Amino acid sequence: MNGLRRFGWVPVATWLLLCHAPAHSEPYVPADDRQVLERLRVNSLDPAMREIRALRSGLSRDPQNLDVAVQLAARYIEVGRSEGDPRFLGQAQAVLDPWWYQPAPPPRTLLLRAIIRQNAHEFDSALVDLDAVLQIHPTNAQAWLTKASILQVQGHYEEARRACRPLMRLAARHIALTCLSDIAGLTGQAVRSRELLTWAASQSGVPDRERLWALTALAELSARTGQAHAAETYFSDARRVGIKDQYLLGAYADFLLDQGRAPEVITLLQHETRADGLLLRLTLAEQALHLPASKNHTAELAARFAAGRERGTRVHVREEARFTLALLHDSQTALTLAQANWEIQKEPWDARLLLETALASGSRQAAKPIIAWLHTNHMEDTRLQQLVAQFPEEQS
Amino acid sequence: MRVILALAILLLSTPAWAHKPSDSLLSLTVQDDRIEGRWDIALRDLDDAIGLDADGDDAITWGEVRSAQDKIAAYALSRLIITSGEARCPAQAPRQLIDNHTDGAYAVLLFTMTCPSTIETLQADYRLLFDLDAQHKGLLRLIHRQETTTAIFSQESPTHQFTIGQTSMWRQARQYAHEGIWHIWMGYDHVLFLLALLLPAVLRRVAGRWEPAQDFSSAFWEVLAIVTAFTIAHSITLGVATVGLIALPSRLVESAIAASVVFAGISNLYPVLVQRRRLVAFFFGLIHGFGFASVLSDLGLPKGSLALSLVSFNLGVEVGQLAIVAIFLPFAYGLRKSWTYQRLVLAGGSLCIVALACAWLIERTLDLKLIPL
Numbered sequence: 001m002n003g004l005r006r007f008g009w010v011p012v013a014t015w016l017l018l019c020h021a022p023a024h025s026e027p028y029v030p031a032d033d034r035q036v037l038e039r040l041r042v043n044s045l046d047p048a049m050r051e052i053r054a055l056r057s058g059l060s061r062d063p064q065n066l067d068v069a070v071q072l073a074a075r076y077i078e079v080g081r082s083e084g085d086p087r088f089l090g091q092a093q094a095v096l097d098p099w100w101y102q103p104a105p106p107p108r109t110l111l112l113r114a115i116i117r118q119n120a121h122e123f124d125s126a127l128v129d130l131d132a133v134l135q136i137h138p139t140n141a142q143a144w145l146t147k148a149s150i151l152q153v154q155g156h157y158e159e160a161r162r163a164c165r166p167l168m169r170l171a172a173r174h175i176a177l178t179c180l181s182d183i184a185g186l187t188g189q190a191v192r193s194r195e196l197l198t199w200a201a202s203q204s205g206v207p208d209r210e211r212l213w214a215l216t217a218l219a220e221l222s223a224r225t226g227q228a229h230a231a232e233t234y235f236s237d238a239r240r241v242g243i244k245d246q247y248l249l250g251a252y253a254d255f256l257l258d259q260g261r262a263p264e265v266i267t268l269l270q271h272e273t274r275a276d277g278l279l280l281r282l283t284l285a286e287q288a289l290h291l292p293a294s295k296n297h298t299a300e301l302a303a304r305f306a307a308g309r310e311r312g313t314r315v316h317v318r319e320e321a322r323f324t325l326a327l328l329h330d331s332q333t334a335l336t337l338a339q340a341n342w343e344i345q346k347e348p349w350d351a352r353l354l355l356e357t358a359l360a361s362g363s364r365q366a367a368k369p370i371i372a373w374l375h376t377n378h379m380e381d382t383r384l385q386q387l388v389a390q391f392p393e394e395q396s
Numbered sequence: 397m398r399v400i401l402a403l404a405i406l407l408l409s410t411p412a413w414a415h416k417p418s419d420s421l422l423s424l425t426v427q428d429d430r431i432e433g434r435w436d437i438a439l440r441d442l443d444d445a446i447g448l449d450a451d452g453d454d455a456i457t458w459g460e461v462r463s464a465q466d467k468i469a470a471y472a473l474s475r476l477i478i479t480s481g482e483a484r485c486p487a488q489a490p491r492q493l494i495d496n497h498t499d500g501a502y503a504v505l506l507f508t509m510t511c512p513s514t515i516e517t518l519q520a521d522y523r524l525l526f527d528l529d530a531q532h533k534g535l536l537r538l539i540h541r542q543e544t545t546t547a548i549f550s551q552e553s554p555t556h557q558f559t560i561g562q563t564s565m566w567r568q569a570r571q572y573a574h575e576g577i578w579h580i581w582m583g584y585d586h587v588l589f590l591l592a593l594l595l596p597a598v599l600r601r602v603a604g605r606w607e608p609a610q611d612f613s614s615a616f617w618e619v620l621a622i623v624t625a626f627t628i629a630h631s632i633t634l635g636v637a638t639v640g641l642i643a644l645p646s647r648l649v650e651s652a653i654a655a656s657v658v659f660a661g662i663s664n665l666y667p668v669l670v671q672r673r674r675l676v677a678f679f680f681g682l683i684h685g686f687g688f689a690s691v692l693s694d695l696g697l698p699k700g701s702l703a704l705s706l707v708s709f710n711l712g713v714e715v716g717q718l719a720i721v722a723i724f725l726p727f728a729y730g731l732r733k734s735w736t737y738q739r740l741v742l743a744g745g746s747l748c749i750v751a752l753a754c755a756w757l758i759e760r761t762l763d764l765k766l767i768p769l
Contacts, residue, residue: 040440087418097530
């Protein structure tokens, strides 16, 4: 019962849990020694994990060794991002602990601290760290790129552009161009953005991860501007790059859902139930097809969001707003969440959620700042324009 | 090459996280000098810390967890230090189970901590996993008498202090005092008994007739004497019955209380029967005390603070009584010279009290229901 009471403060969640709790709600003693309780997701024979083990044993002999610590932390961050597992970010932070709380940590530590903070959605403190790095090393390309990426998520497009520009000198040309054209695609220059991204993606010798970046940006841009056929092509090109990428899967699932292709979402995501964001899309597809599995998955998601709230950190507000609107059908709560999320990040999906929740809850007032913001930035997005059109008095 | 490798880390914005970050769930139930603990720790985290996957096949089996139980308990409990006041509370006899949470299987440690004395302030110092995962959090639920306090342990705030006694003691005292006041007001038999005794207090007997009391102070002292005698008597039996020295059947007590009201009413109608009402107040007060005691035992008495709840309940009863006296006395004193008071209020009122109390007496002795009160 304890487990249930812990999540009980969302009545709907409680109801769902009581009716459909999939897991044991009481602790138990397994009957069989051979029963597998947990599968470790990261294969210990994986080269990245082997490298991590080697670095870890090196660091345990010499915990103050900055070189080893920085390498290990960077590996942890990389594995954490490809596995979608925030534990690795916490482990990266623990490795950097001897320097983390220093008044002026070494720049290499600061850069990693900024990336860890960015992943925890602590954007402002991440930017402070990046500026400190750039003060000392104005030629640090990674710091400029991370800064541009954060500013873009925050919707500070002009500043983001300024952070991309030094990359022209400091990094390969396709990196600077992808950085700039991704922003251009959000600020009224979709055509030009598409040309540049196509160029960047087609360059020979571009590392896989960077090609994936350009292709994903192209696919999302095409989807936003209503070119479904092109989007489909770029998404499948991006998937053919062959890198496991949680972001790409989510973006493609969103595209398929918008196209009314829910069965394909189920094929795409049926084994991806561990990632909250991907489970959310899978459940949306199940709901669209009236599959009974959507009930269990809704309960599971409710429990996960409740557990996240209990922890006191808010990394999943966007997903929670979408979940609350589309699966719990509680538009008022969803609006509050979408507004809280808008304070943190301002990507097209964040605007879309706010407009959808404002429409669903009949709070036209709540949509005003978003509509103004879309006008100011000349954002080209057919979905958003359709939503804005449903607020007739706001057209101008 | 270095730049490109580093760049590969971060090209897109934050990914869809596949897992919850690392949390452990710690629940501590405090009673007197003992703490019952339940601590759920993810098997993944324990594997990172002390290595559970003995055969290295990337799957953790119950056999592997079972054979590591001592190691798990030693690892975890050495990283949770609970102190009561200045003294550390050692943990004993951990038992382990498995539970499944939203993000996988957890080891469930059940343990008991015994502190040297009743816990008043509890300090928890939590150091699990912070050295391995700086974003790990410990989610605490501290339960004490059905009240739950929550707290989050993190690397930035690994210690929390809780006051177990004071806040809830104050709250408890208020609650029992409130029950005491309520009981005297809602228990009409106590009110009527008191009123029956007080009605003649603003008068005096002169040559077989009622005369008004000469001044306020003589009326006041008479009222005070009666109320004090009643209070002392019911406090004695309330205490004696509550600690369990004497136990009387409640039907007998309730019937005797009804009889006391009948007697008090009749003694107003036939004043020759009673010369000293304060003795009546004392004698029957002893019986009323047993009535209060049964109310108090219905409320449920916390063992750790029996005296506190007893005293607060009794104080509540006295406050309720004083309020009645404060309303009655000026009113009665003002009217004492009138015919209305002597005939209508004293005689008529006493008659009504006798009638009502007789009905109670019959109800209670025969276990019937006559009046809808």
